[in-house]
Amino acid sequence: MAELSITSLGKSFGDVRALDSVTIVAEEGKLLTLLGPSGCGKSTTLWSVAGLHTPDTGTISIGDRVVYDAERRVEVPPEDRQCGVVFQSYAIWPHMSVADNVGYPLKLRKVAKAERRNRIEEVLALVELDHLGGRYPHELSGGQQQRVALARSLAYQPRLLLLDEPFSNLDAKLRERARDWLRDLQQRVGITTVFVTHDQDEALSMSDRVVVMNAGRVAQIGTPEEVYGDPADGFVADFVGSINLVPGEIVRVDGDDADFVVEGTSDPVRVRVDGGARVGPGRLGVRPEAIAIVGEGDADRLGTVRGIALEHRFLGDHYRQTIGVGNARVSVQTPLASIPEHPVLRFPDVCKVFPASTDQQPRPSVPTPQETP
Amino acid sequence: MSLTVDAPTGREPGGSVTDPPARDRSRTRRERSRLVQFATWIVATVLVVGPLVPVVWASLWTVPLYDDGGAFTLDNYGDLLSDGAWWTAVGNTVVFAILTTAGALVLGAALAVLLQRVDMPGSRIYRSLVLGPVVLPGLPLMLGWIAMYSPAGYVTSWIERNTPLPIFWNLYSVPGMALVAIGSLTPLMYMVIGSAMSTLDSTLENAARVNGASPLRALFSVTVPMLRPGMLNAGVICMALSLEVVGIPLLLGTSSNIDFISTYLVDNWSNEFPPRQGLVSAGAVMLLGVMTLLLVLRNRFAGDLARFTTTTGKPTASLPITVGRVRWLMSAFVGCYFAITLIIPAIGLFLTAFTTVLTPYIDPWDVATLDNFSTVLENPVFRRSIVNSLLIATIGGALTTLAVTTIALVAHRSSFRYRRSLQYVTLYPRAIPGIVTGMAFFWSFVVIDPNGIVRSSLWGIGLAFAVRSLALGYSAFYPALAALGEDLERAARVSGADWLTAMRTILVRLLRPAMAVSYVLLFVALFADYDPALFMVSPGNEVIGLTMLNLWITGVAGPVAALGIIQLVVTAVVLGTARLVFGRISNG
Ligand SMILES: Nc1ncnc2c1ncn2[C@@H]1O[C@H](COP(=O)(O)OP(=O)(O)OP(=O)(O)O)[C@@H](O)[C@H]1O
Ligand SMILES: [Mg+2]
Secondary structure (H helix, E strand, O other), X not given: OOOEEEEEEXXXXXXXXXXXEEEEEEOOOOEEEEEOOOOOOHHHHHHHHHOOOOOOEEEEEEOXXXXXXXXXXXXXXXXXXXXXXXXXXOOOOOOOOHHHHHHHHHHHOOOOHHHHHHHHXXXXXXXXXXXXXXXXXXXXXXXXXXXXXXXXXXXXXXXXXXXXXXXXXXXXXXXXXXHHHHHXXXXXXXXXXXXXXXXXXXXXXXXXXXXXXXXOXXXXXXXXXXXXXXXXXXXXXXXXXXXXEEEEEEEEEEOOEEEEEEOOOOOOEEXXXXXXXXXXXXXXXXXXXXXXXXXXXXXXXXXXXXXXEEEEEEOOXXXXXXXXXXXXXXXXXEOOOOOOOOOEEEOOOEEEEEEOOOOOOOOOOXXXXXXXX | OOOOOOOOOOOOOOOOOOOHHHHHHHHHHHHHHHHHHHHHHHHHHHHHOOOHHHHHHHHOEOOOOXXXXXXXXXXXXXXXXXXXXXXXXXXXXXHHHHHHHHHHHHHHHHHHHHHHHEOOOOHHHHHHHOOHHHHOOHHHHHHHHHHHHOOXXXXXXXXXXXXXXXXXXXXXXXXXXXXXHHHHHHHHHHHHHHHHHHHOOHHHHHHHHHOOOOHXXXXXXXXXXXXXXXXXXXXXXXXXXXXXXXXXXXXXHOOOOOOOHHHHHHHHHHOOOOOOHHHHHHHHHHHHHHHHHHHHHHHHHOOOOHHHHHOOOOOOOOOOEOOOOHHHHHHHHHHHHHHHHHHHHHHXXXXXXXXXXXXXXXXXXXXXXXXXXXXXXXXXXXXXXXHHHHHHXXXXXXXXHHHHHHHHHHHHHOOOOOHHHHHHHHHHHHHOOHHHHHHHHHHHHHHHOOOOHHHHOHHHHHHHHHHHHHHHHHHHHHHHHHHOOOHHHHXXXXXXXXXXXXXXXXXXXXXXXXXXXXXXHHHHHHHHOOHHHHHXXXXXXXXXXXXXXXXXXXXXXXXXXHHHHHHHHHHHHXXXXXXXXXXXXXXX
């Protein structure tokens, strides 16, 4: 195992800028997740590390060994990088039995037969498939295939484990179990792991650190708590979890406090703004679960605003209320279905204000927070 | 590190990067892969494009390349273009090609619609019958045509004798030759158009039917117009094949002195004294130019490889069109087509082989004999031809399969710098007429092997045949390769395999069935091929097709027909066995 460090990685496919100056460090023995929407360059990053793509610029080193350096023209071929890779398609070789699949990397390393057999058994036991060594891939379920792929990538004790959306072919239930199981396995083995996903739940629940990527760039790196609780920009806030981005204007700043006027209303709401604020248009970022519906008695307190109950949806363990505030539709999470017709909302003690729609993706003027089931 | 939580060993895995010999080993492995890729590229390019260089050179040189001296000249082209006989030959060929293309396209499209879309009795049998002429060698059947339909043929004589019907055809004329060519090319047109038709989205046709169009109307207003690109593609293929055709004019044109481009070139090469080899080379270069243009044109209509990948999509079953009682009429019409083009000629070939003389004036039973077969087995030329063709087909087929596999892997699964060009190199032989390939290899051997050792051996002809069949093997092989996900070899690479090892242990293993199919097709093609041998044959390296052609022209019909039957039977047995074996594989 080793630390992985990627510096200023750039890669273009024709006109498409797939990676733009990506810098990431994956700490030794930790699990790092690359999270981002489809096409943001997660796979390209991972494959550049494995040596399956040649980037255009930057450097990649694994431990103290430089495996790619554009300027010094260093490029170690994939077979010498010692990265275990699990592909989205699993890529298990259909003409080999499970044991042969797992033993292939060992055979290439000329590991003696007896030792090889032991090792295959050991790794298959690790992924709880010890009884299936003699089977052929087409005789396995999707979840078992995925574990074979994992066993194969771990068989020769690689320095890095790279996983490209390994769970995307599994059903929801199995995916959840596989998640826990993999996290547990990774911690036991203690291998530096880079995990690619576009599923925020997966990223938040498994990772030591999360890299949120957007359009070939790193939008934020941090612990799951940091990227969720303290998103660096509107994109991260919106992509990780669901958030209301309420359009409006800061009309007055007073230290850490600011008066925010929601578009379409006249009365300012006083909120505490994290990291300073400036007068002008902006979007107030609040998570649905951070908004409380308070009684009429609290209506005049700081940080409250009155809205109109528009609709609600049942989401299993809670209700998702949509409440009109000025021009905005604000999502609020409540335990019960019924709320007053004109509820009083209280924003959390600390809010974040994002610049008004400077994101690449144009946003509808009325934000519709994405649902988290 | 170790995976087991409780037993950390701290040992670096085998072949660690910190270990200098391992690093050297990996460098050698890398060099090895690169070497294989580069060698493949060089050899393929040299074998396909290389031989064309001496042809061009010979066409621009005052003396044949095997003579000393000589200088640059354009006279060969001047001589060619001022030769009236050349222009007559060009005229005949063009008229022939147009007639053939028109006829084969119309019949092929009609067959495709009738056999694939119309609910018609007997269409299953017809669908398998139509494949016969595509995979079986064409020459024997052509001999059957002559035996039956030529002015002195069995059917012609029988009609003259027993009916008042006029004989409106004459095989020994340009339209007559076109008839024979239509008979042999229609099945191919059927396949090309049929496969274009099966990739069409039948939901469009169904949509038209839902909106009230009658089935036939839906067919003609929706499907037929959408077939236009497929028809164009088929037409260009047919045109190209008609321009380079050799067998038909040699068999049918010789007696009435009708020259085609190919026979004009052959005559000036071998029947003139002194041989006009410069002029012939010039003619070959011009023919090659036209064929190359046609190939470029064809790639415009149908991306060569894209065609194969789209056909692997899921076929949407389209409802067969019901046509009521007319279907019996249609079935009878198709039945007549097969009787005339396939069954009667096959009987003709059969009768010629098993009788001493075939005419309606004598009952075949009175002249039945097996002598023709014993002649074949006793005559050294016949025997050698069979052995040689079998050798070329078995060994050449195997080597070509290997070559095609290697080329396809380098072209599509490596990071080799010039890999794109390799694909064009492999498909280009499709545009090189057989006789030009023969001439090209003849001149090449003259230049690099002046003693003619390779040229007069079987290896020379085998090599020319193999290069000619590259495109065929490649087209049969490529779809299977394209269907294999690249992650399979990426997984091998990251597991520690260099490119060569990944290809050998993963892809080649998985592609074995495709290689076997390629091999069977190449066997059949190499066993039947003869065009390139026209310029390379010498006593000792005869091949079946050319022997049949040469001896038939000199009037030896019975033994040639017997040889044709042997060729057909061998091919059929190989194909049948393959079908049985692969059928079993795919069934379980
Ligand atoms: N071989 C290629 N040729 C051209 N463009 C490519 C190639 N591979 C990737 N791209 C482009 O690079 C960008 C990043 O692709 P990448 O595969 O890294 O996305 P991703 O984040 O893994 O997306 P997904 O979640 O859909 O897998 C995309 O815009 C993609 O279209
Ligand atoms: Mg991806």
